Amino acid sequence: MSDPERHPFLHGLSKHRGAPPTVVVIFGASGDLTARKLVPAIYNLALDGLLPADFYLIGFGRKPIPDAEFQQVAADAVREFSRRELQDDVWSRLAPRTLYVSGGYDEAAAFQQLAERIEGIEKEIGQEMQTLFYISTPPSVFAPISENLGASGLARRHVGRPQQSKVIIEKPFGKDLASAQALNRTIASVFAESQVFRIDHYLGKETVQDLLVQRFANAIFEPLWNRNFVDHVQITVAEEVGVGTRAGYYEGSGALRDMIQNHTMQLLALTAMEPPVSLDAESIRNEKVKLLQAIQPLRLEAAAGDVARAQYAEGLLGGNPVAGYMQEDGVDAKSSTETFAALRLNINNWRWHGVPFYLRSGKRMARRVTEIAIRFKRAPGNIFAESERIQLAANTLAFQIQPDEGMSLILNAKIPGLETRTQPVKMNFKYATTFGSNTPEAYERLVLDAMIGDSTLFIRGDETERSWQLVTPILEHWRTQGRTGLDTYSAGSWGPKSADALLDANGHSWREP
Ligand code: BG6
Numbered sequence: 001m002s003d004p005e006r007h008p009f010l011h012g013l014s015k016h017r018g019a020p021p022t023v024v025v026i027f028g029a030s031g032d033l034t035a036r037k038l039v040p041a042i043y044n045l046a047l048d049g050l051l052p053a054d055f056y057l058i059g060f061g062r063k064p065i066p067d068a069e070f071q072q073v074a075a076d077a078v079r080e081f082s083r084r085e086l087q088d089d090v091w092s093r094l095a096p097r098t099l100y101v102s103g104g105y106d107e108a109a110a111f112q113q114l115a116e117r118i119e120g121i122e123k124e125i126g127q128e129m130q131t132l133f134y135i136s137t138p139p140s141v142f143a144p145i146s147e148n149l150g151a152s153g154l155a156r157r158h159v160g161r162p163q164q165s166k167v168i169i170e171k172p173f174g175k176d177l178a179s180a181q182a183l184n185r186t187i188a189s190v191f192a193e194s195q196v197f198r199i200d201h202y203l204g205k206e207t208v209q210d211l212l213v214q215r216f217a218n219a220i221f222e223p224l225w226n227r228n229f230v231d232h233v234q235i236t237v238a239e240e241v242g243v244g245t246r247a248g249y250y251e252g253s254g255a256l257r258d259m260i261q262n263h264t265m266q267l268l269a270l271t272a273m274e275p276p277v278s279l280d281a282e283s284i285r286n287e288k289v290k291l292l293q294a295i296q297p298l299r300l301e302a303a304a305g306d307v308a309r310a311q312y313a314e315g316l317l318g319g320n321p322v323a324g325y326m327q328e329d330g331v332d333a334k335s336s337t338e339t340f341a342a343l344r345l346n347i348n349n350w351r352w353h354g355v356p357f358y359l360r361s362g363k364r365m366a367r368r369v370t371e372i373a374i375r376f377k378r379a380p381g382n383i384f385a386e387s388e389r390i391q392l393a394a395n396t397l398a399f400q401i402q403p404d405e406g407m408s409l410i411l412n413a414k415i416p417g418l419e420t421r422t423q424p425v426k427m428n429f430k431y432a433t434t435f436g437s438n439t440p441e442a443y444e445r446l447v448l449d450a451m452i453g454d455s456t457l458f459i460r461g462d463e464t465e466r467s468w469q470l471v472t473p474i475l476e477h478w479r480t481q482g483r484t485g486l487d488t489y490s491a492g493s494w495g496p497k498s499a500d501a502l503l504d505a506n507g508h509s510w511r512e513p
Helices: 032-047 067-081 088-097 108-125 139-151 177-188 206-217 255-272 281-294 431-435 442-452 461-481 497-504
Strands: 022-027 055-061 098-102 130-135 166-169 196-198 230-238 307-313 315-317 320-322 340-345 357-362 369-376 396-402 406-415 421-430 487-490
Touching: 022 032, 022 108, 022 442, 032 055, 032 067, 032 088, 032 442, 055 067, 055 088, 055 108, 067 088, 067 098, 088 098, 098 108, 108 139, 130 139, 130 442, 139 166, 139 177, 166 442, 177 461, 196 442, 196 461, 206 255, 206 396, 230 255, 255 281, 255 340, 255 357, 255 369, 255 461, 281 461, 307 497, 340 497, 357 497, 421 431, 487 497
Parallel strands: 022 055, 022 130, 055 098, 130 166, 166 196, 230 357, 307 487
Antiparallel strands: 230 369, 307 340, 315 320, 340 357, 369 396, 396 406, 406 421
């Protein structure tokens, strides 16, 4: 490795920042994500002085509204959703550079208008601008948008230079393997892979990136990180929220597509992949793909299979009664959409052969928590007890991704006193205590990375296809089964019995995070 800047063992995760002059164009400008995440992210980047000096934001949407109204909507979004308050001096610089273009996503003329607006900006400031297209629309219009970006020439602006156009694509990236492949083909007919940034916002979370640092900047873990010392791994992505007002989307999705295929698989890949030779995008993504390729096909049969699915029934959350999924607005009376999914995976490589990886994700669970728990093998025997049958607790290293970001290690310790008795104790590291709690939002990091052209924290085309290849047979199986085999769990619980059974079979049980 001749370039020390890119070598993780020398320089950690630090990167040089500095994007060329940029126009960010958001397709789906009136959508929820734009208000809740994208505009606040851009504002916070401005507040930190991380936007290029020449920066413009163009909202693109069907509704015809003047620039001034979009500026107002954007300011309101910052006031409501930004992690830091709107400061007038920062906003007064950004507002006049916040513009709006209206038109249909399949209307060639609207894309011409967009191109003219961007050229107008370039003339005004006398510089070539990079254009970063952010596709944050329902997936049904991903293809027409990308085709029109191609046909209008917008996709090929300033090719081969730092200012070359880039595109960020929001999830859901397809709904199964075939649709993800089709979408990749459409995109590839317009953009080179280096211009494409498929987003998984979990990769923008601080603690997910910290996982790389913990694994590859601390020498003590690597010798233990394998089948000789690890008993099993549990990855939990639990949410308290229910389907809320999103039944229209969620009914066609379910937990496997919405959370497992993308976010949870990414956590798994980063936890289990081999050390990358450097921190650059291809090195990391190659390792993730290799890991995903080593996952064995899952057994789908009802008894002794590797999968469980369930819907939440009514229950209590924080002491308050909440409705079951079937009673939620917009849910079909015969819905077989799973709000919880759990998988038992085997990774067939030298490092992990024989170590089960358990993944689960659900809505309306007891608590919002995302964690990765590495359960180590127990100490052999127990010289501290009268009988060897009294087992010592196993050591567990847990990464809390959210909300209480940190890391903990369970160890056995002596209970003070004249007898020698042991008790598991927990060593805790909390992000908030050490570093304060005002960490950047995932979207800030990801928008900035896309602007500077760093795709390390984005999903490569083959990566998304491999992940769909793993889950598509499960989706097809569940479709043929309808509601047969669909378990339930009380809202406010840790999930259904069928998910416990996945672990019972190996003498394991889910930990309560
Ligand atoms: C989204 C899913 O990708 O992630 C939502 O579509 C889910 O259903 C959300 O609620 C969870 O994200 P976070 O960052 O709140 O954990």
